[in-house]
Structures are given as structure tokens and as C-alpha cells.
Amino acid sequence: MIEKSIQLFQRAQQSIPGGVNSPVRAFKSVGGTPIFIKNAKGPYLYDADGNRYIDYIASWGPMILGHAYDPVVKAIQERAVYSTSYGAPTELEIEMAELILSMVPNVDLIRMVSSGTEACMSALRLARGYTGRNKVIKFEGHYHGHADSFLVKAGSGLATFGIQQVPGITVGVAADTLVAAYNNLDQVKQLVAENKGEVACIILEPVAGNMGCILPRPGFLEGIRRLCDEEGIVFILDEVMTGFRLAPGGAQEKLGIKADLVTYGKVIGGGMPVGAFGGKKEIMQHISPLGNVYQAGTLSGNPIAMIAGYTTLKTLKDNPTIYTELDEKTVYLKNGLNEVLASWGQPYVINQFGSMISIHFSSHPVTDFATAASANNKMFNQFFHAMLNKGIYLPPSAFESWFLNNALSYEDLDETIKAAKESLEEVK
Ligand code: HOZ
Numbered sequence: 001m002i003e004k005s006i007q008l009f010q011r012a013q014q015s016i017p018g019g020v021n022s023p024v025r026a027f028k029s030v031g032g033t034p035i036f037i038k039n040a041k042g043p044y045l046y047d048a049d050g051n052r053y054i055d056y057i058a059s060w061g062p063m064i065l066g067h068a069y070d071p072v073v074k075a076i077q078e079r080a081v082y083s084t085s086y087g088a089p090t091e092l093e094i095e096m097a098e099l100i101l102s103m104v105p106n107v108d109l110i111r112m113v114s115s116g117t118e119a120c121m122s123a124l125r126l127a128r129g130y131t132g133r134n135k136v137i138k139f140e141g142h143y144h145g146h147a148d149s150f151l152v153k154a155g156s157g158l159a160t161f162g163i164q165q166v167p168g169i170t171v172g173v174a175a176d177t178l179v180a181a182y183n184n185l186d187q188v189k190q191l192v193a194e195n196k197g198e199v200a201c202i203i204l205e206p207v208a209g210n211m212g213c214i215l216p217r218p219g220f221l222e223g224i225r226r227l228c229d230e231e232g233i234v235f236i237l238d239e240v241m242t243g244f245r246l247a248p249g250g251a252q253e254k255l256g257i258k259a260d261l262v263t264y265g266k267v268i269g270g271g272m273p274v275g276a277f278g279g280k281k282e283i284m285q286h287i288s289p290l291g292n293v294y295q296a297g298t299l300s301g302n303p304i305a306m307i308a309g310y311t312t313l314k315t316l317k318d319n320p321t322i323y324t325e326l327d328e329k330t331v332y333l334k335n336g337l338n339e340v341l342a343s344w345g346q347p348y349v350i351n352q353f354g355s356m357i358s359i360h361f362s363s364h365p366v367t368d369f370a371t372a373a374s375a376n377n378k379m380f381n382q383f384f385h386a387m388l389n390k391g392i393y394l395p396p397s398a399f400e401s402w403f404l405n406n407a408l409s410y411e412d413l414d415e416t417i418k419a420a421k422e423s424l425e426e427v428k
């Protein structure tokens with residue numbers, strides 16, 4: 001029964017566009033009514049009607065330690081009494097920056113912002129300012145937030161809703177955005193050759209998470225690294241999803257690759273609105289007030305956001321076994337899902353990397369946007385609803401990764417696998 005969610009959704013649509021403050025949440029592609037959340041603890045979400053769900057979104061990544069993780073809640077409460085914002089520097093910001101630098105060795109300087117969108121937008125401006133070039137290469141189905149330059153052939157909500165072209169993006173901005181297929185190094189090389197001396201940066205999600213979870217082919221990231229070195233292009237890794245999730249040093253550490261600039265969001269804020277971009281001093285010193293590439297924010301380095309992020313990152317740094325535990329849980333889930341999907345008898349693919357995982361109802365490997373989009377996503381939508389009815393909260397789109405949190409128990413995973421078996425019987 002989701003009576004209260006239905007009422008809340010109707011009411012929300014009177015005052016909020018589409019009833020939601022971020023489009024994917026509207027359940028528009030899977031159909032039905034979005035579940036309105038009242039509270040959450042550990043691995044569970046509770047909706048306005050009192051239903052409990054095992055959560056595989058984890059706020060789209062940030063809640064890696066589980067919801068309302070006691071040390072994070074306590075740190076926020078203790079800090080809030082000293083005021084919630086100053087618009088002036090604090091020691092806590094230095095501690096946060098030092099902690100990040102200790103976890104990500106190739107970041108010399110880091111600037112805090114308030115979202116992943118801001119982080120990627122600022123990194124792009126910096127790359128342009130640093131190189132004096134205008135063009136950016138991005139990848140189809142990758143999502144770097146909603147800054148104009150990135151909304152060309154983007155993943156996440158744009159893939160979910162089939163938005164090919166976003167009204168409001170000027171022709172000039174679109175012309176400066178070059179798009180390649182993920183995992184296709186030859187295409188990237190061709191774009192660079194056709195735009196010789198004009199490409200400021202190449203930006204990508206090292207492990208794609210906005211078209212399901214898609215892994216980089218061996219050699220793909222290394223090839224981009226080489227190309228950037230040869231052509232004087234700034235290599236930006238968007239670690240908004242993977243940063244501090246795949247390893248203390250993110251995908252860079254896990255995959256043994258080093259970018260020139262890295263962008264962060266999600267886990268870095270421990271559930272508060274935080275993003276960051278950082279990298280080599282040689283590039284970062286062009287940011288204002290050191291240089292003339294302007295970037296600013298009243299709420300940047302906000303003390304409440306910083307203490308939530310700091311406490312989360314410190315917990316991860318001091319307890320690296322969390323990553324092993326998360327990986328083991330995700331592999332356990334993958335194996336269980338594999339078993340029930342195999343006995344179901346229809347084609348499927350499971351992609352998994354660290355604590356990111358997605359199911360695609362596809363007869364071919366899912367390695368890029370074209371293969372993700374050609375899967376039977378109608379089937380995914382049925383599966384999604386069948387799982388939701390059984391108390392399993394998956395992303396409401398086949399074009400999103402699932403994120404595991406470490407509060408999940410093996411009993412929760414078994415319950416999920418059992419629900420998947422029953423749900424598949426309802427999928428036609
Ligand atoms: N763009 C997010 C997923 N890739 C979804 C954001 C949200 O609805 O919270």
C-alpha cells in the first residue's frame with residue numbers, strides 16, 4: 001500500500017515541476033508513483049506509508065556506510081550548534097583538503113564546491129583556461145552533471161527519458177562538445193586528429209555509472225592517458241560516483257590510472273551537498289585567487305557539509321576492510337542474481353565493478369551506450385516494479401548503476417536474491 005506516496009505525489013506536482021527536484025526520481029520511465037521517503041537507517045528506507053525497502057541506490061552513491069551512520073549524525077549535530085555557515089574560511093576545510101590529498105596522491109590542490117555538477121563545470125572551465133582551447137571530448141551515455149557543455153548525448157535522466165537535444169543549449173556550446181563512444185579509443189583518436197590543437201580536455205567516468213554500470217576495456221583509459229600526454233590535452237576523470245567508493249583513492253587507485261584533474265561528489269559529502277575538483281598544482285594554480293580562472297561559492301566548504309564528508313572519508317580511510325567487505329557483498333549478490341537469472345532462461349547481462357552493479361536484459365555484452373540502449377529496458381521496468389513491491393528499492397531506470405552500502409547484511413542480500421527469483425516470474 002502506497003496511499004500516502006500517491007497523495008504526496010499529487011500534491012507535489014502542484015508546486016514542484018513534475019513533483020520532483022531531480023527528474024529520474026519521478027519514475028517517469030518505469031511508470032507508477034515515486035515512493036516518498038520518510039526516514040532511513042542502515043540499509044533500509046522507510047516510506048510515508050511505513051513500508052520498508054532494502055536500498056540499492058544509497059542516495060545514488062553517497063551513503064556508502066549506510067543511512068544515518070551514527071558517527072556522521074553525531075558529528076553534524078555537534079557542529080550545527082556553532083552555526084551552519086560563515087562564508088569565511090575554517091580549519092575544518094584544511095583538514096578536509098589534507099585528508100583528501102592523503103587518500104589521492106596525485107591531487108596536489110583541491111577546491112571544494114557544493115555538487116558534482118559544479119565540480120565538473122569548474123574543471124572544464126579550468127581546462128579551457130589552462131590550455132587556451134575550447135573543445136571538450138566526452139562520451140555517449142556519460143553524465144557529468146547538468147552544465148550546458150555536458151548535456152550532449154548524456155546518460156542518466158537524459159538517456160532514461162530519451163532526451164537527445166536539450167533546449168536552451170546554444171549551437172556554439174554544442175559545437176564545442178565532441179562525443180565518442182565509451183571504450184572506443186580509435187574514435188577518440190580520430191576526434192583529436194580532426195580537431196588538432198583545439199581540444200582542451202577529455203572527460204569521462206572511469207567506470208560508467210549513468211547508463212548502468214559499464215567497465216572500461218583493458219587499455220582504454222591507458223590509451224586516453226597517452227593521447228592526452230601526446231597532444232597536451234587535460235585528462236579529467238569524473239569520479240563523482242567512483243571516488244572514495246571503489247577504493248580510498250577511487251577508480252584511479254583501483255585501475256592504476258592517473259588523471260590531470262579529478263572531480264568528486266556524492267561519497268565526499270557523506271550525504272550532504274558537496275563536490276570538489278582537484279589535481280596537479282601546475283593546472284590548479286590557474287584557479288582564482290591564485291590565477292584568473294574564476295570559480296566561487298558562498299556555501300563552498302560549508303562546515304556542516306565538511307564535517308559529514310570528513311567523518312565519512314576518515315571512516316573509510318581508517319577502515320580499508322570496508323572496501324573488501326563491500327566488494328565481497330557485491331560479488332555475493334552478483335552470484336545469487338546470476339543463479340536465478342540463469343535458471344529463468346532469458347538473455348541477461350550483469351555488469352559489476354566493486355560495489356557498483358547493474359542488470360541488463362540483453363543477449364550481448366553491455367560495453368557502451370549503444371549496447372545499453374538496445375537491451376530490453378521494458379523488461380527492466382517490469383522487474384523494477386516487481387522488486388519494489390517486494391521491498392527492494394532499485395534505481396528506477398536501466399540507465400543507472402546500483403550502489404551497495406556496507407550496512408547491508410547477507411540476510412538482506414539473500415532477501416534481495418529471493419525477491420529477484422520471484423520477480424522474474426512476473427517479467428514477460
Ligand atoms: N543523476 C542522478 C543519477 N545518476 C540522479 C539524481 C537524483 O535523482 O537524485
